[in-house]
Amino acid sequence: MTNAQNRHRNVAIAIGVLAIALRFIDINQPFVDGWSWRQADVAAIARNYYQNGFHFAWPQIDWAGNEPGYVGTEFPILPFAAAHAYRIFGVHEWIGRSESLLFFAVSLPFFFLIARRIFGERAALYALTFYAFAPLGIMASRAFIPDMPSLSLGLIGLYFFLRWIDNQTSSALLAASFAIAFALLIKLTTALIGAPLFFLACQKFRWNLFRQPSLWIFAAIALLPSAIWYWHAHMIAERFYPYHFFGAGGFRIMNAAWYWKIAGQIATTTLTSILCSLAILGLFTTRSTTAAGAFRWWLAAMMVFTFVAGWGNRHQWYQLPFVPIAAAFAGASCAWLETNLRARRSKVFVVGIAIVFVGFALVLARVFYRASAADLRDLGLELKRTTPSGSLIVAANYGDPAVFYYAERKGWHFLETDGIYNGHPSGDADAIADLEQLRRHGATHLTFYSGTFWWLDYYKEFAHHLDQTATLMEATPQFRIYKLN
Numbered sequence: 001m002t003n004a005q006n007r008h009r010n011v012a013i014a015i016g017v018l019a020i021a022l023r024f025i026d027i028n029q030p031f032v033d034g035w036s037w038r039q040a041d042v043a044a045i046a047r048n049y050y051q052n053g054f055h056f057a058w059p060q061i062d063w064a065g066n067e068p069g070y071v072g073t074e075f076p077i078l079p080f081a082a083a084h085a086y087r088i089f090g091v092h093e094w095i096g097r098s099e100s101l102l103f104f105a106v107s108l109p110f111f112f113l114i115a116r117r118i119f120g121e122r123a124a125l126y127a128l129t130f131y132a133f134a135p136l137g138i139m140a141s142r143a144f145i146p147d148m149p150s151l152s153l154g155l156i157g158l159y160f161f162l163r164w165i166d167n168q169t170s171s172a173l174l175a176a177s178f179a180i181a182f183a184l185l186i187k188l189t190t191a192l193i194g195a196p197l198f199f200l201a202c203q204k205f206r207w208n209l210f211r212q213p214s215l216w217i218f219a220a221i222a223l224l225p226s227a228i229w230y231w232h233a234h235m236i237a238e239r240f241y242p243y244h245f246f247g248a249g250g251f252r253i254m255n256a257a258w259y260w261k262i263a264g265q266i267a268t269t270t271l272t273s274i275l276c277s278l279a280i281l282g283l284f285t286t287r288s289t290t291a292a293g294a295f296r297w298w299l300a301a302m303m304v305f306t307f308v309a310g311w312g313n314r315h316q317w318y319q320l321p322f323v324p325i326a327a328a329f330a331g332a333s334c335a336w337l338e339t340n341l342r343a344r345r346s347k348v349f350v351v352g353i354a355i356v357f358v359g360f361a362l363v364l365a366r367v368f369y370r371a372s373a374a375d376l377r378d379l380g381l382e383l384k385r386t387t388p389s390g391s392l393i394v395a396a397n398y399g400d401p402a403v404f405y406y407a408e409r410k411g412w413h414f415l416e417t418d419g420i421y422n423g424h425p426s427g428d429a430d431a432i433a434d435l436e437q438l439r440r441h442g443a444t445h446l447t448f449y450s451g452t453f454w455w456l457d458y459y460k461e462f463a464h465h466l467d468q469t470a471t472l473m474e475a476t477p478q479f480r481i482y483k484l485n
Contacts (some may be wrong), residue, residue, distance in 0.1 A: 008121050016108040019132035022143045023101050023361075026369065028094040030406075031144065035317065037400040039144040041246075043096055043403050045222050046079035050086045057232060058068050062404035064242045064419050065392055065412045066442045072245035074239035075147050075229050076187035082144075096144030104141035107152035110159040111324055117162055118291040119332040127331025129354050130278075132266065133361045134323045136270040136316060139368035147317045150187030155324060157222075158294075161197055162164065177221035178366045184226040189309075192321060195301035203293065225421025233277055237391070250312025260289055262306060262313050269364050270319045274357040282329030282375035285336040292332070299325050320423045375449045379479035380406025384481035386473065388479070391444045394435065396452040397421075403447065412438050414446070421453075424452075428461035437466075439484055446470060446482040453480070 031039040041061055048069075049058040060069040076098050083097045085316035087111050098423050102120040111149035116124035131137065139146045159180035163172040180197075182191045201209055207214070224461065267276045286292040287476045302321050313319065334350050380403040383393060393411030395403045399421030404411055413421035415434045435446065446466070449454065456463045 003100060004340040008125055011415055012109075012112050015125070015128050015132055016105070019108070020101065022133075023104070023356075025182045027091060027101070027142060027371070029372075030093055030371075031402055032371040032373040032377050033139075033143075033369055034372050035139070035143055035145065035368070038315070038317075038377070038403045039096070039232050040071075040400070040402040041378045041404040042079050042144050042146070043082075043093070044401060045073070045093055045422050046082040046086070047405075047408075048084035048090065048097060049080055054080065054083060056080055057167075058236070061242075061244075062410050062418075063401050063413055065410060065438070067241040067419075069242070069410070070236050070240040071242070072230075072235075074187055074233075074246065075182075075226075077182075077186065078144075078146055078149060080354035091145070097142050100141050100143055100145070100148040100282045100385060103149035103152040104137075107155050110152075110156045111327075113157050114155065114162060115331055118294065119289065119291055119328065120284065120335060122338060123248065123331040123335035124333070126334035126350075126354055127327045130275050130327035130357065131324055133358045134271055134275060134327065135361050135368070135444060136320060138319055138361070138365045139322045140320050142300075143317070145317060146186045147320050150183045150190045151320055151324070153183035153186065154190045154193040154321075157183060158196060160192060161200060161298065165200050170214070173218055174221075177218045178338040180222040180452035181225050185229055187304070188226065188230065189318065190321075192298065192305055195297040196205065199294050199297040203290070243294065247312065250309045250318075252311035254310035258310055259307070261328075262319075265316060265323060269358075270316065272323060272357060272364060273358060274353065274359050275326050275330050278333045279326035279451055280337075282331070282333035288330065288333045289332070292329075293472055295325050295328050298426075360408070373400055375451070375478040376400055376402045377401050377406045378476075379447055379449050379481070380409075382474065383407035383409055383445070383481065387445060392442050394438050394446045396446075396448045397453060398451060403449070412443065414438070424455065425459060426460070426467050428459045428465075431455070431459050432465050444484055445473075446484060448480060449479045450477065455479075 003260065028066045031043060044062045048062075049055070052060065056076065056371045059073050059079065078096070082096045082099060089095060108131075108335050112124050112128045115127040119127070140452045141382050157176045160176035160179060163169070164176060166174065183193065192249065201215060205212055234245060237243055237248075267273050271279070283296070298321070302325065304318070309318065331444050334354065338347050354457055377399060383391070383403070385408045387393070387407070387409065389409075391409050393407060393409050394414045395405065396414045397403050399413050401413075410417060413423055415422045415430065416438075425434070435443075456466075466482060470484050473483050
């Protein structure tokens with residue numbers, strides 16, 4: 001290994017160490033940030049495994065009232081592993097968050113090697129910096145959700161597929177197939193990684209692509225486990241209340257204003273304007289790099305997915321694959337700038353851009369840490385303290401299950417249809433009818449938090465009905481708790 005290669009390796013290690021250390025900050029933060037509801041659901045599944053028996057194929061949520069709450073989900077290996085860790089360490093938020101952090105850490109060398117293979121050593125160092133510090137990547141790699149683990153496995157699969165393309169070793173293809181299989185099991189939308197894989201296979205075999213037995217074996221190993229699991233998950237959603245399949249309904253084309261908002265997110269808190277600009281430049285500077293087509297195809301697949309799953313992209317974590325794509329092209333553009341700028345200190349200038357990006361990204365990433373669901377957590381903890389363990393809670397919570405998770409109580413969102421949050425009432429009669437229906441199903445308490453206090457002022461007949469049929473147990477600036485008579 002040359003001195004230059006040693007330096008590059010050491011710089012890459014330093015970037016990785018800094019990125020990992022950054023994510024340990026506030027690693028035990030409660031699930032009260034902007035993604036609280038998704039994390040609270042995953043955490044509830046983990047705790048239900050821990051408390052109700054480790055029945056892997058039957059994940060349970062908390063908002064199905066007096067029903068078991070079986071739901072169709074992604075392959076629940078993350079909450080299942082967390083539940084086993086609870087047996088040793090107890091129930092803590094850092095356990096679930098650390099799972100995503102671990103997968104992120106593992107992905108770092110693989111992403112660097114992919115970028116080096118396609119764009120070269122210098123480009124790979126810059127790409128690693130962008131990948132490690134993009135705001136959305138910082139959040140996703142410390143959140144108890146399956147997106148970062150799935151993306152990391154997808155990158156590992158892409159790396160080994162590249163290795164197989166280069167040397168045709170069966171071990172590399174087997175490693176790629178297993179990594180992609182687990183990536184799809186953990187998050188099905190990672191199937192978009194198939195775009196760069198298909199490009200690489202076409203580039204290698206051209207018209208003989210479908211005559212390669214090894215590729216058919218790869219496809220079978222990668223796809224069959226997901227087909228089996230998601231069929232099972234679909235059956236659960238069909239049979240059991242609340243009849244819910246995670247991610248269902250996300251494929252919906254929206255209006256132009258909706259996509260403009262998504263574009264604004266991508267240019268700011270997903271990637272930053274610096275990373276976006278460099279990535280666009282990289283699209284042009286890599287036109288002569290044939291292997292760059294893998295990332296171009298992946299980008300095209302992501303753009304189509306963002307369009308057809310417009311409604312699903314209200315969840316910003318759906319945009320996570322843009323991070324490695326943009327990072328790779330931005331790294332290539334930085335290497336190009338180093339080579340083509342006439343200034344003597346071009347390298348210092350480009351390194352300065354990367355440093356400014358990191359600082360800018362850290363400022364933007366703070367948006368994700370805001371405790372927007374703190375009042376729901378406070379409400380949940382108070383319910384845990386003041387209500388019997390078998391209480392069934394009706395929560396006007398905008399569909400955020402954090403209140404049930406921290407209360408360690410079951411219940412329903414309010415309003416609901418088949419257990420699924422159904423928005424705020426269309427009128428007083430709507431609210432009264434839903435509450436009385438839930439009371440007949442055994443509801444014992446009704447709660448509001450600061451974000452839904454306005455219901456009691458706006459729906460006056462409902463508020464009067466509540467005065468007649470419930471007792472106000474506690475009222476604070478954060479929440480109100482009623483006991484249903």
